[in-house]
Amino acid sequence: MNAETLERIKEECRKLPAEISYIVGFVRKQSEPREVVAVLKPDEVDKLSFSPLSFNNPARTVMELAKDNKVAVIAKGCDARALKQLEKEEKIERENLYIIGISCPGVIDYRKFRNTVKFRLAEIDSVELIGDEVVVKAGGEEQRIPFSEVIFENCLYCEQPTPKDYDVLIGEPREGKVDFSDIEEFEKLSAEERWSYWMDVFSKCIRCHACRQVCPMCYCNECLVDPSNLAVSPMTPAEEKAAYPRVLGRTVNAADNLIYHIVRVMHHAGRCAGCGECERACPMELPLRKLERKLEKVVYEVFNYSPDEEIPFLSKLDILPEG
Amino acid sequence: MEDFEPKIITFACNWCSYAGADLAGTSRLKYPPNVKIIRVMCSGMVNPAWVLRAFRQGADGVVIAGCHPGDCHYTVGNYYAKKRYILLKELLKFVGFDDERFKLLWASASEGKLFAEEMTAFTEKIREMGRQEKLRRKIE
Ligand code: SF4
Ligand code: SF4
Numbered sequence: 407m408n409a410e411t412l413e414r415i416k417e418e419c420r421k422l423p424a425e426i427s428y429i430v431g432f433v434r435k436q437s438e439p440r441e442v443v444a445v446l447k448p449d450e451v452d453k454l455s456f457s458p459l460s461f462n463n464p465a466r467t468v469m470e471l472a473k474d475n476k477v478a479v480i481a482k483g484c485d486a487r488a489l490k491q492l493e494k495e496e497k498i499e500r501e502n503l504y505i506i507g508i509s510c511p512g513v514i515d516y517r518k519f520r521n522t523v524k525f526r527l528a529e530i531d532s533v534e535l536i537g538d539e540v541v542v543k544a545g546g547e548e549q550r551i552p553f554s555e556v557i558f559e560n561c562l563y564c565e566q567p568t569p570k571d572y573d574v575l576i577g578e579p580r581e582g583k584v585d586f587s588d589i590e591e592f593e594k595l596s597a598e599e600r601w602s603y604w605m606d607v608f609s610k611c612i613r614c615h616a617c618r619q620v621c622p623m624c625y626c627n628e629c630l631v632d633p634s635n636l637a638v639s640p641m642t643p644a645e646e647k648a649a650y651p652r653v654l655g656r657t658v659n660a661a662d663n664l665i666y667h668i669v670r671v672m673h674h675a676g677r678c679a680g681c682g683e684c685e686r687a688c689p690m691e692l693p694l695r696k697l698e699r700k701l702e703k704v705v706y707e708v709f710n711y712s713p714d715e716e717i718p719f720l721s722k723l724d725i726l727p728e729g
Numbered sequence: 730m731e732d733f734e735p736k737i738i739t740f741a742c743n744w745c746s747y748a749g750a751d752l753a754g755t756s757r758l759k760y761p762p763n764v765k766i767i768r769v770m771c772s773g774m775v776n777p778a779w780v781l782r783a784f785r786q787g788a789d790g791v792v793i794a795g796c797h798p799g800d801c802h803y804t805v806g807n808y809y810a811k812k813r814y815i816l817l818k819e820l821l822k823f824v825g826f827d828d829e830r831f832k833l834l835w836a837s838a839s840e841g842k843l844f845a846e847e848m849t850a851f852t853e854k855i856r857e858m859g860r861q862e863k864l865r866r867k868i869e
């Protein structure tokens with residue numbers, strides 16, 4: 407995650423197979439030190455950037471693009487995992503991908519970063535991870551921040567920092583781990599404590615549905631969570647609108663929001679890539695990974711299933727416990 | 730808890746459990762009137778969101794009833810039902826909801842007696858647990 411990584415990425419992108427029409431990579435945002443996902447032509451390699459602030463997941467963009475193009479993609483472990491999942495679900499064909507895998511040491515939590523860095527964001531020239539320090543440079547000055555102070559918490563539990571499936575890999579492979587200690591800790595609380603915790607969390611949710619919108623696994627055209635997919639015109643009478651089928655309450659209150667979130671994560675069982683986009687996107691900064699990780703734990707422990715298996719979780723029926 | 734009559738919603742599959750409930754009726758086996766049955770074609774079509782919505786609308790207990798494993802009219806619907814049941818129950822427990830209020834039952838068309846007994850026992854259990862307040866929609 408330093409200048410050298412970026413050089414390696416560029417080098418690989420310069421010698422891509424000729425049939426590749428796009429590169430989905432990271433480009434630095436204007437007047438901010440972070441990168442965003444961008445679609446580039448193979449002759450725009452110089453625009454590429456990469457740093458510990460390249461936290462977004464390109465899988466969703468790739469899914470759209472790879473329908474009728476061959477695409478090269480720069481993928482961290484979790485990005486590759488999302489791509490793999492989309493491939494399993496026949497949303498992407500592997501032949502259309504050229505994966506430049508990055509062995510990932512973790513990314514920075516931008517919220518923590520903004521609170522820690524002493525420079526104005528627009529002044530920052532570079533952010534690099536060197537050893538276990540984040541080195542921020544701005545106008546000849548330098549600030550060193552221990553990585554542990556600004557790391558995105560989700561990355562501490564990363565299962566697959568190194569992509570399993572890639573065409574080229576940059577960096578030395580890293581070991582992932584299956585660690586649910588945070589979830590186990592939470593489960594020790596009493597039911598009442600857990601309930602008030604989640605009621606407090608979800609009373610803050612404003613139901614903007616950003617967490618669904620960014621998730622690479624939430625690609626359905628029609629989502630159960632939308633108030634109604636049926637046409638409403640100014641002429642539709644109120645009684646008719648009221649009679650439209652709806653499963654989820656439209657009101658924004660803690661209980662309806664909780665139901666929304668339970669439904670959302672249930673749809674990710676055995677599929678979630680663990681990228682943390684949902685949590686990053688949330689304007690209310692809610693701990694969304696916690697609910698998702700509980701589900702991951704159930705999938706591992708009760709069904710003995712790993713999202714990395716070739717057969718999708720939904721189609722596997724021989725993994726039910728007895729009874 | 731004066732005059733508490735629990736409301737139990739049972740999603741019963743057409744081919745086994747609903748027929749089982751019917752048999753309980755025709756054999757004059759009693760089960761509590763608290764149990765409201767919603768007939769579905771297969772336990773595998775019960776969307777977990779319906780279960781949550783039932784609780785939201787004031788159910789004190791929810792049951793999904795289907796054919797025994799291996800007997801589903803659509804071969805595997807009940808396996809899907811069970812998978813979702815486990816996931817939803819675990820999540821409910823995790824958020825601190827009394828997951829005991831949610832039950833999965835296998836009852837065949839000939840098990841009218843079992844159906845009646847299970848429903849009676851479940852109703853009594855819910856009666857003891859009291860009203861479901863956590864997800865119930867309140868007039869605020
Ligand atoms: S979840 Fe893993 S692969 Fe993804 S950014 Fe964090 S450490 Fe990297
Ligand atoms: S649920 Fe969150 S962590 Fe999982 S794949 Fe979707 S955005 Fe990533």
Ligand code: SF4
Pocket residue numbers: 610611612613614615616617618687688689690691692694
């Ligand atoms: S992104 Fe946050 S506020 Fe928006 S719907 Fe999701 S949890 Fe609620």
Ligand code: FES
Pocket residue numbers: 742743744745746770771772773794795796800801802803804805806807
């Ligand atoms: S038909 Fe009875 S459970 Fe599927």
